[in-house]
Amino acid sequence: MMDAVFSLNPVLQALVATLFTWGVTALGAGVVIFTRQVNVRLMDVSLGFAGGVMIAASFWSLLAPSISMAAEAGMIPWMPAAIGFTGGALFMRLVDVILPHLHPGLPMSKAEGPKTSWQRSTLLVLAITLHNIPEGLAVGVAFGAAASGMGSATVGGAIALGIGIGLQNFPEGMAVSLPLRREGISRGKALWYGQLSGMVEPVAGVVGAAAVIFFYPLLPFALAFAAGAMIFVVVEEVIPESQQSNNSDLASIGTVLGFTLMMILDVALG
Numbered sequence: 001m002m003d004a005v006f007s008l009n010p011v012l013q014a015l016v017a018t019l020f021t022w023g024v025t026a027l028g029a030g031v032v033i034f035t036r037q038v039n040v041r042l043m044d045v046s047l048g049f050a051g052g053v054m055i056a057a058s059f060w061s062l063l064a065p066s067i068s069m070a071a072e073a074g075m076i077p078w079m080p081a082a083i084g085f086t087g088g089a090l091f092m093r094l095v096d097v098i099l100p101h102l103h104p105g106l107p108m109s110k111a112e113g114p115k116t117s118w119q120r121s122t123l124l125v126l127a128i129t130l131h132n133i134p135e136g137l138a139v140g141v142a143f144g145a146a147a148s149g150m151g152s153a154t155v156g157g158a159i160a161l162g163i164g165i166g167l168q169n170f171p172e173g174m175a176v177s178l179p180l181r182r183e184g185i186s187r188g189k190a191l192w193y194g195q196l197s198g199m200v201e202p203v204a205g206v207v208g209a210a211a212v213i214f215f216y217p218l219l220p221f222a223l224a225f226a227a228g229a230m231i232f233v234v235v236e237e238v239i240p241e242s243q244q245s246n247n248s249d250l251a252s253i254g255t256v257l258g259f260t261l262m263m264i265l266d267v268a269l270g
Contacts, residue, residue, distance in 0.1 A: 010143045010144050010146065010147035010209050010213060011143075011144075011206055011209045011210050011213070013143045013146075013155065013158070013209070014139060014140040014142075014143040014144065014158075014205040014206055014208065014209035015202055015205060015206050017139050017143065017158070017159065017161075017162035017205065018136050018139050018140065018162070018201040018202040018204070018205030018206070019202050020162060020166050021135065021136070021139065021162060021165045021166040021169050021198065021201050022169075022195070022198040022199060022201050022202055023166075024166040024167065024169045024170050024173070024198075025132070025169040025170070025172060025173040025194070025195055025197060025198030025201075026173060026191075026194070026195035026198065027170060027173065028169060028170035028171060028172060028173025028174045028175075028177075028194065029173035029174065029176060029177040029190070029191050029193075029194020029195045029197075030173070030177075030191055030194075030195075031173075031174050031177065031178065032174075032177035032178055032180075032181045032187055032190045032191050032194065033187055033191065035178075036178065036181045036182050037178055037181075037182060038174055038178055040245050040247065041245075041247050041250055043171060043174065043175070044242045044243075044244075044245055044247040044250055044251040044254070045242075045247070045250050045251060045253065045254035046170070046171030046174070046254065047171055047175070047238055047239075047241050047242035047251065047254070048239070048242040048250070048251035048252060048253070048254030048255040048258065049167075049168060049171070049254040049255065049257055049258035049261075050168035050169075050171055050172065050238055050242075050258060051234045051238040051239045051242060051254075051255050051258065052254065052255035052256060052257060052258025052259035052260070052261075052262065053164045053165070053167065053168040053258040053259070053261065053262040054135070054165075054168065054230045054231070054233070054234045054238065054258075055231065055234055055255075055258075055259055056164070056258070056259040056260075056261075056262035056263045056266070057138065057161050057164050057165065057230065057262050057266070058138075058226075058227040058228075058230045058231050058234075059227070060157075060262070060263060060266035060267070061138070061142055061157055061158075061160065061161040061164075061262075061266055062138060062141070062142070062161075062223045062224065062226050062227035062230075063081055063085065063223070063224055063227045065142075065145060065157070065223055066080055066081045066084065066219075066220040066221075066223035066224040066227070067080075067081050067220075069145070069219055069220045069223070070220040073217075073220070075220065080220035080221045080224060081220065081223075081224040081227075082224070083221060083224070084220065084221040084222065084223065084224025084225040084227070084228060085224040085225070085227055085228035085231075086228060087221075087224075087225050087228060088134065088224065088225035088226060088227060088228025088229035088230075088231075088232070089228040089229065089231065089232040090228075091225070091228075091229060092130070092133075092134060092228075092229045092232040092233060092236075093232065095130060095133070096112065096113070096130065096236070097113060098113060098114065099113050099126055099130065100112070100113035100114055100115075100116040100118060100123055100126065101113055101123050101124075101126040101127040101129075101130060102120060102123035102124055102126075102127055103124075103127050103237060103241060108120055108123075111123055120183070121180050121185065121189075121193050124176050124179065124180065124193070125176055125193050125196055125197045127237075128172050128173075128175060128176050128197035128198075129196075129197045129200050130233065130237070131172055131197075131233050131237065131238065132169075132172070132197060132198055132200050132201050132204070133200055133204050133229070134204075134226055134229030134230045134232075134233055135165045135169070135201060135204075135230065136200060136201030136202065136203065136204030136205040136208070137204040137205070137207070137208040137225075137226045137229065138161060138165070138208070138226035138227070138229075138230060139158065139161055139162050139165055139201070139205045139208070140204060140205035140206060140207060140208025140209040140210075141208040141209065141211075141212055141219075141222045141223055141225075141226050142157065142158035142161045142162075142223070142226075143155070143158045143205075143209045144208060144209040144210070144211070144212035144213045144219070144222075145158070145212060145219050145222075145223055146158050147209075147213055156269040157266055157269060159269055160262075160265040160266045160268070160269035161266070163265055163269075164261070164262040164265050164266075165201075167261070168258060169198060169201075172197065172198070173194045173195065173197070173198065174194070175241075176190075176193055176194040176197050177190040177191055177193065177194030178190070180193055180194075208222065208226070239251075239255070242254065242255070
């Protein structure tokens with residue numbers, strides 16, 4: 001199975017990996033079939049875990065290879081990383097401003113972005129979709145970078161990133177479907193909306209892989225761009241959401257565990 005993945009075109013590798021991450025989002029959303037709610041402590045730990053995975057992935061899978069590639073290409077090592085990282089964060093800030101969305105657990109009065117008459121369910125899906133854009137992009141760029149042949153980016157490292165992103169997508173699926181179910185939406189619709197938030201990942205993954213393959217000099221910038229986008233999401237949304245209840249210590253432990261697991265995956269497979 002693993003040999004078959006290694007033999008695929010990098011764009012197809014990115015597609016397979018992001019279909020996996022989308023599938024885990026759907027599995028998380030599928031919890032709604034069995035219950036209307038999940039333990040708040042468990043959700044906070046899970047969100048903290050997701051944040052830890054994203055932070056670790058941003059460095060080991062994206063920023064570190066970006067710096068190494070820049071050095072190998074004769075660039076100032078820190079410059080592409082600094083420019084790309086800042087650009088990714090600014091891009092996500094722009095999307096945050098122009099796309100209406102509502103974070104789980106908040107009333108409609110706390111919806112962000114332009115004022116709209118869209119339903120609560122739509123705004124919740126869009127909020128989690130914002131998380132998933134940089135995640136899918138990161139996986140795609142990682143596979144595209146591995147195709148460059150530079151030792152600092154490997155298919156094993158890209159697979160590790162896909163596994164890590166997939167694991168932290170489980171609570172994101174629950175974060176959409178369970179609140180909708182508690183508001184009276186049917187199990188089927190809640191599941192549909194929950195998995196829908198992950199659908200953007202295969203699209204972003206394929207776009208990211210194709211872009212860096214066809215525009216090779218952009219590789220160090222693209223890796224750092226994906227890192228900046230993910231860190232923005234972690235700081236602006238994931239960590240604050242995990243700290244909303246009175247479980248800040250547990251959420252912080254979840255962050256440490258997520259960071260540690262992603263570090264192990266990247267070092268072991270990369």
